[in-house]
Amino acid sequence: MMDLPRLAPRDGAALPSRRVLLVDDNDDARDLMSIVLELHGHRVAMADNGLAGLEKARAFMPDVVFLDLGMPVMDGFETAAALRRIPGLEQVWIIALSGWNDQATLARTRHAGFDYHLTKPANFDIIDNFLYGDWAQLPR
Amino acid sequence: MRQNTPSVRLSDFILANLEPIMQAWEDFARTIEPPALTMDDTELRDHATLMLRAIALDLTMPQSGLERHEKSQGRAPDAKEDTAAETHAEARLLSGYSVEQLVSEYRALRSSVLYLWTSRTTVDLATGMDDVTRFNEGIDQALAESVARYAKMVKQSENMFLAILGHDLRNPLGTVITGATYIMRATDVPSKYVLAATRIFNSGQRMGKLIADLIDFTRTHLGAAIPIKPKRMNLAEVCLNVVDELRTSHPERIIDFDPGIREDIHGDDARLAQVLSNMIGNALQYGTPDEPVKVKLSSTAQHVGIAVNNLGPVIPAKKIGSVFDPLVRFAVPDDAADARDTSLGIGMYIARQIVIAHAGTMKVESNEKDGTTFTLSLPRRLPPRLRAGEQ
Numbered sequence: 142m143m144d145l146p147r148l149a150p151r152d153g154a155a156l157p158s159r160r161v162l163l164v165d166d167n168d169d170a171r172d173l174m175s176i177v178l179e180l181h182g183h184r185v186a187m188a189d190n191g192l193a194g195l196e197k198a199r200a201f202m203p204d205v206v207f208l209d210l211g212m213p214v215m216d217g218f219e220t221a222a223a224l225r226r227i228p229g230l231e232q233v234w235i236i237a238l239s240g241w242n243d244q245a246t247l248a249r250t251r252h253a254g255f256d257y258h259l260t261k262p263a264n265f266d267i268i269d270n271f272l273y274g275d276w277a278q279l280p281r
Numbered sequence: 282m283r284q285n286t287p288s289v290r291l292s293d294f295i296l297a298n299l300e301p302i303m304q305a306w307e308d309f310a311r312t313i314e315p316p317a318l319t320m321d322d323t324e325l326r327d328h329a330t331l332m333l334r335a336i337a338l339d340l341t342m343p344q345s346g347l348e349r350h351e352k353s354q355g356r357a358p359d360a361k362e363d364t365a366a367e368t369h370a371e372a373r374l375l376s377g378y379s380v381e382q383l384v385s386e387y388r389a390l391r392s393s394v395l396y397l398w399t400s401r402t403t404v405d406l407a408t409g410m411d412d413v414t415r416f417n418e419g420i421d422q423a424l425a426e427s428v429a430r431y432a433k434m435v436k437q438s439e440n441m442f443l444a445i446l447g448h449d450l451r452n453p454l455g456t457v458i459t460g461a462t463y464i465m466r467a468t469d470v471p472s473k474y475v476l477a478a479t480r481i482f483n484s485g486q487r488m489g490k491l492i493a494d495l496i497d498f499t500r501t502h503l504g505a506a507i508p509i510k511p512k513r514m515n516l517a518e519v520c521l522n523v524v525d526e527l528r529t530s531h532p533e534r535i536i537d538f539d540p541g542i543r544e545d546i547h548g549d550d551a552r553l554a555q556v557l558s559n560m561i562g563n564a565l566q567y568g569t570p571d572e573p574v575k576v577k578l579s580s581t582a583q584h585v586g587i588a589v590n591n592l593g594p595v596i597p598a599k600k601i602g603s604v605f606d607p608l609v610r611f612a613v614p615d616d617a618a619d620a621r622d623t624s625l626g627i628g629m630y631i632a633r634q635i636v637i638a639h640a641g642t643m644k645v646e647s648n649e650k651d652g653t654t655f656t657l658s659l660p661r662r663l664p665p666r667l668r669a670g671e672q
Contacts, residue, residue: 170459262459
């Protein structure tokens with residue numbers, strides 16, 4: 142239910158460049174992911190904890206946020222809920238990116254306001270497909 | 282035995298002498314390592330007093346022969362609430378007691394009660410033998426409860442440890458796979474490096490599957506079933522996808538696929554793909570490299586079957602019973618350890634658990650002529666109890 146959906150790109154349109162915010166306290170994971178996303182033409186901002194992520198989000202106004210769950214200062218659950226309260230980000234796509242995918246964690250992410258849940262190690266084909274996809278096909 | 286002291290029944294003696302009994306026991310407990318008890322004196326005494334009171338009370342009750350036999354076998358009826366012996370075992374585990382130390386406490390309790398009783402009172406021979414027998418049964422029952430609780434808690438904490446380890450490994454693995462993806466997709470890198478990155482990526486994917494199996498294992502081997510989300514699905518199609526995937530990642534091997542059925546069945550496609558991936562992966566691992574791995578689907582009126590065959594070394598008869606149970610396999614040390622034991626072998630355990638969750642069965646046969654064949658059978662329609670969550 143929380144799996145990232147498979148989307149078709151919009152017919153005839155150029156592949157979109159998305160504004161992506163990455164929030165993860167694991168520097169290696171976050172930096173590498175940003176390099177891959179930039180390679181694919183997206184614009185990326187990063188933060189290493191939830192509180193810094195909220196700060197970044199206000200200035201950067203992302204289309205999508207990938208949020209790690211276990212982080213210092215402010216965890217992913219609290220951050221997701223706070224992101225939704227930022228004016229202009231009520232509809233931002235929030236995707237959990239975590240090693241945990243048990244039922245209890247999935248229930249918590251859903252409750253915290255995440256749209257989707259990706260389990261690490263994440264498959265980039267799925268991420269690409271989502272970022273390049275036609276979001277008009279998605280239910281809100 | 283002193284003749285000038287009055288004859289006292291054991292139950293009365295215990296209740297009247299709790300203090301000196303507890304003191305003797307506590308003195309003993311303090312001689313056990315680790316000396317730094319996390320339980321304070323009151324807590325320590327509380328459990329022991331409750332246990333002894335229960336045993337003394339039990340001694341005064343009439344008891345049938347059957348009850349006695351059951352209790353002597355450690356099978357007294359389970360109470361809903363924790364017994365003092367169970368609570369005690371938990372506290373002891375947290376204090377760092379070994380199971381031997383836990384058992385030795387009961388030995389000390391038994392001997393201090395019997396010693397004090399026989400040295401301070403006159404024991405009536407007729408009733409005394411019965412008292413001692415029942416007292417011993419009571420101690421044994423408490424001991425059985427304590428050991429069972431201790432073992433269960435140890436198993437739970439080991440499971441939790443493995444589950445957290447598995448989840449922790451996913452973070453660095455995710456970074457490895459992202460890095461490999463980056464190099465694979467780069468356009469300005471010589472192809473030999475892209476090939477190396479592809480191998481890192483494939484190994485990373487395999488490691489991801491091992492971690493998923495490990496997490497499933499920790500979740501299920503305490504008794505929980507693997508959750509499945511059944512829906513209408515085409516088994517042949519799912520099989521073909523898995524076969525194609527493994528043909529790509531093992532280009533040097535031959536995988537024969539015979540899709541014998543076309544009709545849909547009811548099942549969890551992702552989970553059944555995991556079953557097949559584990560079965561074929563296992564066959565590739567243990568099969569002779571230049572012989573094909575054969576995957577064959579078949580059907581009867583009520584069931585569909587999948588057989589995965591490899592021509593590798595025959596699984597010895599004494600080991601075939603434990604191919605689905607990694608823990609049993611490692612419990613018996615084997616001095617002639619073969620390659621089979623160099624991997625955890627959780628995959629076939631998980632495969633079988635998923636099949637069982639679909640109300641199916643799974644078996645293995647191994648002989649010189651036909652090699653090793655894992656066969657599973659699934660009902661075409663799930664029994665109603667499994668269709669509740671059907672989509």
